[in-house]
Amino acid sequence: MAQHDLTLRIAPYLDRHLVFPLLEFLQGKALYPEREIMEGKIELLQRTNMVDFAMDIYKNLNDTDEVPPEMMARRAEVVRDLRRLEKEARPIIHFLSDPNNVRTLRLDKALNLRFLQEQYQIGPEQIEALFRFAQCQFQCGNYGMSAELLQSYRQLCASPERGFSALWGRFASNILLQNFEAANDDLAKLREAMDGQSFVAPALALQQRTWLMHWALFVFWNHKNGVNAIIDVFLQEDRYLNAMQTNAPHLLRYLCAAVVINYRRKSVLKDLVKVILQEAYQYSDPVTQFLEALYVKYDFNEAQERLGECSEILDNDYFLSAARDEFLENARLAIFETYCRIHQCIDIKTMSQKLSMDEDDAEKWIVNLIRNEKLDARVDSRSRTVVMGVTSQSIMEQIIDRTRDLSIKTFRLANEIVGGTRA
Amino acid sequence: MSNVIQSRFWAGGSSDDASDSDSEEYESKGSGSSSEEEGAGAGGNRMFFLDSDTDSDEVRRVVRSAKDKRIEELKVVCDEMRNKMKINDWTSIQTVFDKLNRQLERTLKVTAKPTPPLAYIRVMVELEDFLEEMWGNKEAKKKMSPTNQRALNTMRQRLAKHVVYEKEMAAFRADPVSTDEEEEEEPESSSFDEDDDLEAIEEASRAPKKKDKILSMEPKDITHEMVAEKLSEILQSRGKRGTDRQEQVEMLTYLATVAKGPAQVVQVLSHLVSSLFDLNPSMASHMKVSQWKSCTSYMLQMLEILSDNPNIKLEEDAEQVPESAEEPEEGAEVKVWCSLVAFIERLDDELFKSLQVIDPHTHEYLERLKDEPFFLALAQRVSEYLTSKEDFKGLPRVALRLVEHYYYKVDSVYNAMRKLTLEQQQAAEEAAEEGGEEGGEEEEGAADTKPILKVPANFTMDEDAHNALQVLVASVFKHGDERAKARAMLCSIFHKCIHEDFYTARDWMLMSHLQDNVQLMDISTQILYNRTIAQMGLCAFRAGLIPEAHACVGELYSSGRVKELLAQGMTMSRYQEKTPEQEKLERRRQMPFHMHINLELLESVHLISAMLLEAPNLAANPLDAPRRTSSKPFISWLLNNYQSHTYLGPPENVKDHVVAATRALLTGDWRNSYKYICALPCWSLMPKQAEVLEMLKGKLQEEGLRTYLFAYASQYSSLSLDQLCTMFELNPQKVGSISSRMIINDEIHGAWDQPTSTIVMHNIEATKLQSAAVQFSDKVSMLLEMNERALRAIRTGNIHEADDDGGHAPRRRGGWDDHGRADRHRGNKARMGSGRGGGLPGVRGWGRGGYGGQRGSRFGEGGGYDRGFQAGFRQQPQQPPSQQSQQQQQPSMSSLGSLRGRQQPRRVPAV
Secondary structure, three states: HHHHHHHHHHHHOOOOHHHHHHHHHHHHOOOOOOHHHHHHHHHHHHOOOOOOHHHHHHHHHOOOOOOOOOHHHHHHHHHHHHHHHHHHHHHHHHHOHHHHHHHHOOOOOOHHHHHHHHHHHHOOOHHHHHHHHHHHHHOOOOOHHHHHHHHHHHOOOOOOHHHHHHHHHHHHHHHOOOHHHHHHHHHHHHHHHHHHHHOOOHHHHHHHHHHHHHHHHHHHHOOHHHHHHHHHHHOOOOHHHHHHHHOHHHHHHHHHHHHHHHHOOOHHHHHHHHHHHHHHOOOOOOHHHHHHHHHHHHOOOHHHHHHHHHHHHHHHHOOHHHHHHHHHHHHHHHHHHHHHHHHHEHHHHHHHHHHOOOHHHHHHHHHHHHHHHOOOOEEEEOOOOEEEEOOOHHHHHHHHHHHHHHHHHHHHHHHHHHHHOOO | OHHHHHHHHHHHOOOOOOOOOHHHHHHHHHHHHHOOOOOOOOOOHHHHHHHHHHHHHHHHHHOOHHHHHHHHHHHHHHHHHHHHHHOOHHHHHHHHHHHHHHHHHHHHHHOOOOOOHHHHHHHHHHHHHHHHHHOHHHHHHHHHOOOHHHHHHHHHHHHHOOOHHHHHHHHHHHHEEEEEEEEHHHHHHHHHHHHHOOOHHHHHHHHHHHHHHHOOOOOOHHOOHHHHHHHHHHHHHOOOOOOOOOHHHHHHHHHHOOHHHHHHHHHHHHHHHHHHHOOOOOOOOOOOOOHHHHHHHHHHHHHHHHOOOOOOOOOOOOHOOOOOOOOOOOOOOOEEEOHHHHHHHHHHHHHHHHHHHHHOOOOOHHHHHHHHHHHEEEHHHHHHHHHHHHHOOHHHHHHHHHHHOOOOOHHHHHHHHHHHHHHHHHHHHHHHHOOOOHHHHHHHHOOOOOOOOOOOOOOOOOOHHHHHHHHHHHHHHHHHHHHHHHHHHHHHOOOOOOOOOOOHHHHHHOOOOHHHHHHHHHHHHHHHHHHHHHHHHHHHHOOHHHHHHHHHHHHHHHHOHHHHHOOOOOOOOOOEEEEHHHHHHHHOOOHHHHHHHHHHHHHHHHHHHHHHHHHHHHHHHHOOOOOOOOOOOOHHHHHHHHHHOOOOOEEEEHHHHHHHHHHHHHHHOHHHHHHHHHHHHHHOOOOOOHHHHHHHHHHHHHHHHHHHHHHHOOOOOEEEEEHHHHHHHHOOOHHHHHHHHHHHOOOEEEEEEEEOOEEEEEOOOOHHHHHHHHHHHHHHHHHHHHHHHHHHHHHOOOOHHHHHHHHHHHHHHHHHHHHHHHHHOOOOOOOHHHHHHHOOHHHHOOOOOOOOHHHHHHHHHOHHHHHHHHHHHHHHOOHHHHHHHHHHHHHHHOOHHHHHHOOHHHHHHHO
């Protein structure tokens, strides 16, 4: 299963802190040797400021109480840095800690800056210090603090670039705080900011979009409306779809899963299938293969097979594991529906095999579908078959269809003419 | 004076239709020979005139007329001028110049002809040349005294104003007949001999004396200075008329053997190479093979020395090299004029040209091809040298040349080349062992005897062609300019295609945005682009990607000038006469035979892929014009063409075969279709022949099934899966998948009956009344639509205008959309088509045309229109013929340009 694990492909596009939950998840799944993951964690933490945590893991891993001296040195450095930055940022933090003060701030940034300068002697340096302090807090794993500080910073900072960075920082903090509602807002703001940027180097824009798509996975698969949002964002032709095809075709898995789960939005299937086929030469996994088997080859046996693999993959995927059952259920429905569309008579027994269900269960399931008017069919219980309603239109129906709106249109036409002469 | 009038009259009579210069020639001739009996009617060439002039000199000794005396005096002044020039004394030159002009006036009065004597013209030309030389030579100018410098300035200004005899001077310069001067020189000097003009004797005889001296001396007595002096002398005469180039080469060859010190050897060799290049003055003809080889060997020799003596620095700009007569100290830094890169490029061009000209079916061609390793070895040495010197300006140029030698070689050819190189190296080693003593002598006479060329032992070709190319391309990308980068990119895409890596090739092509920019590039790059596209088509075909193959190759064929686009032969066009210049240009662009892409193969690929794409559609809509065909209904057109024949013979050419195959396929008879395709002779040229045919068989089966279902499904009430499987020899899954897709897409009206595994057709036979009712309802809705449109027209005011806008435009737009949808529908990776068919709005939008929004930011959406407009404009036929020669060529060379050009202008007014 490890060959379908995407952690390694996703990780380069994530912040160090964001990779951590993924590793944690992998540890639970035992796909890789425990030791490797632990080492990976230390490696990961080495460059952050979460030294204490790294030390704990090190002790745990090597089963000692000894800690390498460079870790100790690093710890001292981090503490020193933190102190220094805190001192620098103290005036502004002090100012911000009073809600009355915050209330005095206006929307106009220039005005705010002048106000701060005059009333509290807080200049641009102190505001910059606030940003650095927030960054340091984030590095230390103090996400709540950093999210709050960055929020304030965004109110004060003058340069749009720094504001942009702060936004990324806040986005990450909110994700790590599992505050997905706020993260979703940040995501929308980030997208807006990125779309608003004109004259960005194409390579940079590509990189930013790729990053955004990866970070957004956390939101999409945890927020209640995420499954819808992921389709909206990822299939956005010239921006994100292109970026995905160029840089990160592995994201297709998440898009496919979202489309399958969100079965109401069948309309995007066609586009999705096209993308899958286009990318088949550089990325394919059972999830994409499932859709390919179902909607390109119309090979239901293969689709069934792939679905089996999908279940395992989804189980081992940090983002998708929660959505596994929903995925399987909807996938089954998709198979069945497609199957019905091209058949007029189906043997319940074979059908039950295809759906990997008990024969009686399958019959019950089908009958339920028929009762909910999701399916135009009847069950022939003597020959154990389902007979589809004939879908083709009779000529009379065709004519009725075509002429149905004639009268309304004519009426409107007449109305317009009369209205025109009156006017 | 009557003389003058007569001659003028005479000239006017004889050259009434000739140009001005002609009449002048006649004039001077008439007056020049007036004292003698020789008629001007004879010949009319310049030689004659000169002869007559000198003749008169000799005659003069007997009867010294006033005229001759004046001419004599003039000549003396001329010589004085030369002497002053020699000592670089501009103040004196100025006074002599005045004197000369006065003298000329007097002379003209006597001779009574409008043109001055040749001696005057010559000295003026010399003066002008010298002045320009001095002017250009900043170093020397600095050394001059201020007064001298000032004099130089004023002299230059005066000379610029002194344009009285410009025409004559130009004629003198232009006259390329080198023998003139020599023939004249001798009698002149002899005449001066008798006149005891000592200066003149010295002047005239200096050159030959010295030549003899250095040639006759013992090589060890020759000093560095002597060689340097001689070299500069040769260099000064270089490019002037009257110098025998062959002799110069011999001289330099000799000098190269006696030169002292490595720096001087390099210097002499570099001049030798460039004078060898000079031997062949015309761009059209190629250098002699023997000369080419000696050039190569000299350059190898040079590189050998250079790598042994790192203190020698090469300078490409001749002006920056100080002229030093002294022998430099050992190990000191020396600057030498030599442009390795330019030499390499010239050598490559010459090799290319010779391959263009030589008949490819002869042994000579093969022999010539075997010279390629020499060039490769040389170029590699040069690039190594440049890398060591960190010359990143020249490096990409050399690397690009190498790339262009490697890129089209398939593995087998590359390996053969490697083997050949190794053999040549071995042969060279053996030869070296045998004739170690002879080596020196041979080199001496290398220019005239057969040159011995050795592949240096340290030259190795990379075992893997791909690696070799990658390294070179990387260096071009790192340091090269835009054109070099584009070419290198195209070459590596081409190489990828040869090596069956279609996807990478395509991605590179799209990411580099070459198809957007190629129209702006030079023609040779456009040819390379077209070649690459053709190769991509072939590669896609081999990989079984039929739509992609068709998209690539179809574009080349849509213009009908595929030969011209690929530069593989001239097309005789019925509609467009080519001027000789155009033809010459085109001939110069031709690809040598060994680089050709087989046209028959290309045509087969094009037609077969068109057949596979179009046959099912043809079967689906047998009567009306095909709705959803691939861009051009090529096959259906061909088919109609053939159906008008009364008798159809057995297929002969590619077209016949494919048409026969299509006809078979249309009845679902894939076996016969396959047989026809297999009978094509060009498959032997296709790499991986068996696999490709197997792939084609599969495709024919699938498309045959689709065609069959389209054509005959309505005749069945049910079709059994087994029967279809046996008919098309496909497995049940495949049949199921294909027919299911057709059911889903509503292409056949039917459904599977699972228990019996048959397709049950729901054919609805409409009664007459019903079909009439359907038609009626159609008409009614059409009437309503018309009414709506009429109402809109009243609202907007102008019925006619509105009809134009509202009537045709939306329908057309709809057409485009349909097109786009059709392409989408096929579910193919039409990225190819989308990127390339940039002009089609329906298509462009949805491909991967712009990676990560690059397209948008770089060109903007409007870019396509602008470019299309330009291309279209260039293509307009009503252009003055003078411009046509250039402009007509450009779009024609880029297939894209023409494609866009045709489609875009229609949209322009709307924009």
